[in-house]
Amino acid sequence: MNAPTPTPSLATALPGELRRSLAATLGERFSQSAAVCQHHGRDESPFAVMPPQAVVFAESIDDIVATAQLCNRHRVPLIAFGTGSSLEGHVLAPEGGICLDLARMNRVLRLDTDDLSASVQAGVTRKQLNAEVRDRGLFFPVDPGADATLGGMAATRASGTNAVRYGTMRDQVLGMKVVMADGQVVLTGRRARKSAAGYDLTRLFIGSEGTLGIIAELTLRLYPLPEASAVAICNFDSVKAAVRTTIETIQYGIAIARCELLDTACVRAVNAYSRLGLRESPLLMFEFHGSESSVSEQTQAVQQIARENGGQDFTWAITPEERNRLWTARHHAYFAALQLRPGCRSLTTDVCVPISRLADCVGLTEADLAEAPFPHTIVGHVGDGNFHVQMLIDADDARELELAEQMNRRLVARALAMDGTCTGEHGIGMHKIDFLVEELGPEAIELMRSIKRGFDPNQILNPGKLLRP
Amino acid sequence: MNAPTPTPSLATALPGELRRSLAATLGERFSQSAAVCQHHGRDESPFAVMPPQAVVFAESIDDIVATAQLCNRHRVPLIAFGTGSSLEGHVLAPEGGICLDLARMNRVLRLDTDDLSASVQAGVTRKQLNAEVRDRGLFFPVDPGADATLGGMAATRASGTNAVRYGTMRDQVLGMKVVMADGQVVLTGRRARKSAAGYDLTRLFIGSEGTLGIIAELTLRLYPLPEASAVAICNFDSVKAAVRTTIETIQYGIAIARCELLDTACVRAVNAYSRLGLRESPLLMFEFHGSESSVSEQTQAVQQIARENGGQDFTWAITPEERNRLWTARHHAYFAALQLRPGCRSLTTDVCVPISRLADCVGLTEADLAEAPFPHTIVGHVGDGNFHVQMLIDADDARELELAEQMNRRLVARALAMDGTCTGEHGIGMHKIDFLVEELGPEAIELMRSIKRGFDPNQILNPGKLLRP
Numbered sequence: 001m002n003a004p005t006p007t008p009s010l011a012t013a014l015p016g017e018l019r020r021s022l023a024a025t026l027g028e029r030f031s032q033s034a035a036v037c038q039h040h041g042r043d044e045s046p047f048a049v050m051p052p053q054a055v056v057f058a059e060s061i062d063d064i065v066a067t068a069q070l071c072n073r074h075r076v077p078l079i080a081f082g083t084g085s086s087l088e089g090h091v092l093a094p095e096g097g098i099c100l101d102l103a104r105m106n107r108v109l110r111l112d113t114d115d116l117s118a119s120v121q122a123g124v125t126r127k128q129l130n131a132e133v134r135d136r137g138l139f140f141p142v143d144p145g146a147d148a149t150l151g152g153m154a155a156t157r158a159s160g161t162n163a164v165r166y167g168t169m170r171d172q173v174l175g176m177k178v179v180m181a182d183g184q185v186v187l188t189g190r191r192a193r194k195s196a197a198g199y200d201l202t203r204l205f206i207g208s209e210g211t212l213g214i215i216a217e218l219t220l221r222l223y224p225l226p227e228a229s230a231v232a233i234c235n236f237d238s239v240k241a242a243v244r245t246t247i248e249t250i251q252y253g254i255a256i257a258r259c260e261l262l263d264t265a266c267v268r269a270v271n272a273y274s275r276l277g278l279r280e281s282p283l284l285m286f287e288f289h290g291s292e293s294s295v296s297e298q299t300q301a302v303q304q305i306a307r308e309n310g311g312q313d314f315t316w317a318i319t320p321e322e323r324n325r326l327w328t329a330r331h332h333a334y335f336a337a338l339q340l341r342p343g344c345r346s347l348t349t350d351v352c353v354p355i356s357r358l359a360d361c362v363g364l365t366e367a368d369l370a371e372a373p374f375p376h377t378i379v380g381h382v383g384d385g386n387f388h389v390q391m392l393i394d395a396d397d398a399r400e401l402e403l404a405e406q407m408n409r410r411l412v413a414r415a416l417a418m419d420g421t422c423t424g425e426h427g428i429g430m431h432k433i434d435f436l437v438e439e440l441g442p443e444a445i446e447l448m449r450s451i452k453r454g455f456d457p458n459q460i461l462n463p464g465k466l467l468r469p
Numbered sequence: 470m471n472a473p474t475p476t477p478s479l480a481t482a483l484p485g486e487l488r489r490s491l492a493a494t495l496g497e498r499f500s501q502s503a504a505v506c507q508h509h510g511r512d513e514s515p516f517a518v519m520p521p522q523a524v525v526f527a528e529s530i531d532d533i534v535a536t537a538q539l540c541n542r543h544r545v546p547l548i549a550f551g552t553g554s555s556l557e558g559h560v561l562a563p564e565g566g567i568c569l570d571l572a573r574m575n576r577v578l579r580l581d582t583d584d585l586s587a588s589v590q591a592g593v594t595r596k597q598l599n600a601e602v603r604d605r606g607l608f609f610p611v612d613p614g615a616d617a618t619l620g621g622m623a624a625t626r627a628s629g630t631n632a633v634r635y636g637t638m639r640d641q642v643l644g645m646k647v648v649m650a651d652g653q654v655v656l657t658g659r660r661a662r663k664s665a666a667g668y669d670l671t672r673l674f675i676g677s678e679g680t681l682g683i684i685a686e687l688t689l690r691l692y693p694l695p696e697a698s699a700v701a702i703c704n705f706d707s708v709k710a711a712v713r714t715t716i717e718t719i720q721y722g723i724a725i726a727r728c729e730l731l732d733t734a735c736v737r738a739v740n741a742y743s744r745l746g747l748r749e750s751p752l753l754m755f756e757f758h759g760s761e762s763s764v765s766e767q768t769q770a771v772q773q774i775a776r777e778n779g780g781q782d783f784t785w786a787i788t789p790e791e792r793n794r795l796w797t798a799r800h801h802a803y804f805a806a807l808q809l810r811p812g813c814r815s816l817t818t819d820v821c822v823p824i825s826r827l828a829d830c831v832g833l834t835e836a837d838l839a840e841a842p843f844p845h846t847i848v849g850h851v852g853d854g855n856f857h858v859q860m861l862i863d864a865d866d867a868r869e870l871e872l873a874e875q876m877n878r879r880l881v882a883r884a885l886a887m888d889g890t891c892t893g894e895h896g897i898g899m900h901k902i903d904f905l906v907e908e909l910g911p912e913a914i915e916l917m918r919s920i921k922r923g924f925d926p927n928q929i930l931n932p933g934k935l936l937r938p
Contacts, residue, residue, distance in 0.1 A: 112823065112825065114716070114720060114824070114825035115823040115824055115825045116719070116720070116824075117823070156665060157664075157665040157669070158665075159663060159665075163663060167640075168663050170663075170669070170672070171636075171640065180912075180916075184912045184915075185912065186909075186910070186912045186913050186916060187909055187910055187912070187913060188909070188913060189890075189909075190885075190888045190889060190890055190908065191823045191888040191889070192821040192822055192823060192853075192854055192855075192884075192888070192889045192890045192893065193821065193823075193824070193853050193854055193855075194628055194632060194637050194639075194821055194853050194855065194890075194893050194894065195626075195821060195890035195892065195893060196625060196626040196627075196628075196676055196819075196890075196892045196893060196894050196895060196896045196897070197890050197891060197892050197897060197901075197904075197905055197908055197909065198676070198897055198905050198909065198913070198914075198917055198935060198936075199673060199676065199677055199681075199916075199917045199920055199935075200626070200639070200669075200672045200673060200675065200676050201909075201913055201916060201917070203639070203669045203672035203673070204668060204669060204672070204673055206669065207665055207667070207668065207669055208668055212668075223722065224720075224721065224722030226722075227722075247583070250585070251583060251585070251693075252693065253692065253693030253695075253696075290763070291763065291766050293762050293763070293766065294759070294760065294762070294763045294766070297760050297762065297763070350665075352661040352662065352663055352664060353661055354581065354584040354586070354660045354661060354662075355583070355584055355585075355662070356581065356583035356584045384661075384662050384663050385661055385662055386661075386662075386663065415661075416659075419659045419660040419661070420659060420660070420661045421658075421659055421661045421663075421664035421665075421666050422666060423664065423665045423666050424661065424663050424664060424665060425663065425665050426665060427665045428665070428666060428667055432666075435666075436666055436667050439659065439666055440655075440656055440657070440658075440666065440667065440670075441655070441656055443649075443653045443654065443655045443656070444655050444656060444657060444667070444670055445667075446653075447649075447655060447668075447670060447923070447924065448667055448668045448670070450920075450923030450924065451668055451919075451920055451923060453923065454916070454919030454920060454922065454923050455916065455919065466667060466668075467667075
């Protein structure tokens with residue numbers, strides 16, 4: 001994994017004065033329990049556990065400010081933590097330090113139904129927000145597989161199944177309150193729908209992976225629940241036919257709400273894990289939003305495109321329960337795949353390519369995977385040109401890990417050659433630091449370093465992530 | 470206008486070595502003609518002419534690189550120039566220096582119909598791009614009033630009448646090539662529809678107003694021309710009733726493509742300038758995009774909302790010629806207003822507020838304007854909560870200018886108190902530097918300064934704009 005090996009110095013205790021100050025300021029919200037540190041030193045990446053030396057459970061912006069000031073004074077790493085669902089090692093502590101757990105900051109601060117917006121603390125999860133706004137006729141569209149915190153989703157520029165229509169976290173945040181490394185609190189934007197006021201600090205913190213500041217509060221856009229919606233599954237003989245259907249749907253400008261690909265292995269895993277009876281061939285799961293008649297038009301148009309590509313008749317999920325069951329199963333595809341090989345770790349790829357190259361990219365990747373000695377699935381937000389290969393490896397078998405890494409390197413090279421990106425939505429973390437350099441070149445990386453130096457001169461914020469130290 | 474007065478040192482000639490080097494490198498593309506400099510020292514702001522000391526007509530990235538390197542070496546200001554349609558003094562040269570005119574870089578470099586994207590040089594204008602992609606069934610939606618260059622539109626985070634449905638420049642740029650102050654060329658993104666790869670340099674340059682780098686090339690999203698569209702005008706008894714109609718339309722989630730407000734004074738000006746016969750009362754101009762049936766549904770729903778707010782029956786623009794004439798008239802509203810007072814300059818406001826506060830904000834502003842001694846119009850992208858007051862002042866009358874500035878200050882204070890922004894789409898330029906501080910606070914400004922220091926350590930790029938030197 002090219003992971004930095006924790007250096008022996010990490011094992012040294014935190015400076016006594018820092019410990020005493022944190023304990024005095026935070027009381028029981030400061031913990032050095034080994035179990036707590038272990039829990040905060042792993043995520044859904046294939047990396048080994050890298051625990052922090054202590055955990056702070058922030059309950060307010062003041063807690064974040066106090067912790068940042070102390071860490072900055074003592075030059076000790078500070079790592080923001082939401083739910084630990086990163087796939088790229090974002091929350092690991094390769095250099096030790098303090099983990100800042102934001103899960104207790106879980107209040108919806110204001111809900112502006114008339115403005116279609118809400119302000120939340122960073123620890124509110126996407127499901128919690130949706131539960132709180134649904135009876136106002138609103139929803140928040142970004143839905144990575146996990147029930148992640150909105151702060152973590154902003155920090156990694158997350159997206160998910162609705163991005164093809166509603167966009168990613170980049171598009172949903174009107175403004176944030178961010179705590180800087182030195183404890184300064186910065187407001188990045190207000191509640192107007194658009195603004196041309198100065199450098200776009202909001203977008204700069206979105207995707208900065210905890211390396212530039214700690215996102216404490218966010219003001220988010222919400223959307224009216226659609227008047228009508230429909231969910232359908234369409235089976236194909238090949239992944240390629242499913243992908244071609246997607247490409248044509250996008251090119252026709254049909255505003256599908258969701259368009260998710262599952263290959264046969266993934267369908268099998270989902271059937272087993274979520275007790276579904278989906279036909280086990282490559283399939284697309286569609287969702288359509290709009291008025292009754294517009295949903296009907298969209299479904300007819302897409303069914304027609306699918307037929308021309310050899311797709312079966314749509315199977316409809318009619319009741320809310322059926323739909324919910326289906327999308328929950330899709331969101332659990334990651335965990336379903338893990339069950340294909342009990343005890344395994346997953347190495348999950350995340351390339352995204354221009355849609356015209358998607359069929360080629362997926363086809364070449366399938367061919368490359370044909371001889372792999374480990375189980376694997378393909379799942380994708382194909383309407384965006386984004387797909388994931390999940391490789392289920394024995395993390396203790398260096399050869400398997402290396403084969404999976406080679407496969408990932410070839411896939412990233414393929415995507416970059418197609419003018420795509422190494423990461424559509426999972427971020428850089430510890431795993432793609434070199435890919436980022438390949439993708440944008442050393443000049444862009446130098447600009448990123450210059451921003452980092454200005455925002456976090458002591459380099460305490462999430463060291464070893466996104467940029468090499 | 471709080472404009473910095475050009476200091477006497479500006480009148481000094483450029484360093485001889487710089488002049489000789491630019492002339493040797495660029496030949497006729499380097500000009501010190503007084504007429505050329507005068508032409509490049511004014512825009513559509515109310516500021517007096519502030520000419521640069523020389524103009525470079527770049528024809529390639531190499532020209533930009535050579536110019537930047539020379540300016541950086543000699544610590545001479547470098548100011549990017551598109552069409553000079555800024556309303557906030559972005560292209561003026563308060564400290565002299567070199568104006569970099571990008572209008573000759575006007576080639577569409579590639580058109581990827583299947584990916585709904587195009588790569589263009591920075592000097593391509595929005596109308597040129599639309600002319601080149603229309604026969605592929607595509608269009609580019611961002612449309613400020615002027616036929617600005619796409620580089621300039623990105624630099625100021627422009628939007629326009631379609632933003633309510635399609636978003637602003639922020640949402641349309643997949644990646645850019647940017648020339649830095651030291652001549653380094655940076656790629657900020659590739660052609661994938663989404664990416665989570667590193668800090669969002671693309672969004673950082675969008676809205677940076679030429680102060681962080683020179684945008685040389687852009688890859689832009691395009692959209693399929695809608696299957697059907699409709700354009701309608703609806704007259705109201707009051708601006709407030711028109712605004713209420715807008716607010717309810719947005720809150721219902723109706724995906725209108727355009728929703729533009731004109732007050733009575735603006736309608737009169739437009740009638741006179743564009744020889745139209747619009748009924749002279751406050752009105753909304755709507756455009757609807759979709760399938761035939763969805764357009765029909767949208768128009769019925771909005772007509773119903775308008776009726777409940779006392780709106781008249783829709784007047785339809787049926788033929789392409791009628792529609793074109795109407796939208797051209799809307800885009801010329803700025804010039805139409807100028808004709809209300811021949812020889813005047815316009816001071817144009819640009820606040821944007823959360824939509825729930827829009828009726829209050831417009832109503833209080835109308836009341837505040839009632840006693841103004843100069844003609845004024847109100848026009849707005851009201852679906853975004855954004856509106857402009859155009860105050861037509863005698864720029865030589867210090868009292869009028871000060872009254873207009875006072876009015877603008879009160880309006881910005883009102884918008885900020887409503888959690889809005891001082892600028893929805895025109896940018897900061899030289900005019901709103903203090904408002905930006907009020908809006909986001911000194912902590913955010915300090916971060917912006919830190920970015921500026923890292924990207925442009927010699928402070929040569931567009932000095933005196935966005936941030937105080």
